[in-house]
Amino acid sequence: MTLKTFKQLREEVQSVTEVEELFDLIEDVIEGIAKDNNVDSEFIWEDLESVPDEELIEVAAWQRKEGKN
Numbered sequence: 001m002t003l004k005t006f007k008q009l010r011e012e013v014q015s016v017t018e019v020e021e022l023f024d025l026i027e028d029v030i031e032g033i034a035k036d037n038n039v040d041s042e043f044i045w046e047d048l049e050s051v052p053d054e055e056l057i058e059v060a061a062w063q064r065k066e067g068k069n
Contacts, residue, residue, distance in 0.1 A: 022060040029063070 030048075034041035048056065 019057065022057050022064070025060045025064060026056055029060070 030041050030044050
């Protein structure tokens with residue numbers, strides 16, 4: 001077993017933080033869509049179950065980069 005350097009640990013934490021931030025952004029988008037369409041957000045989440053997590057994260061990252069949210 002190898003010991004991780006501080007830099008490696010920091011990069012892992014940053015990566016986790018980025019994913020958590022992207023998930024928060026996805027949640028905000030879903031809530032907005034639900035509100036705009038007067039539906040329960042759970043209905044939208046169920047619909048998104050067929051979309052891979054990686055694709056959702058890519059869209060959220062693009063929106064954050066483009067300043068969409």
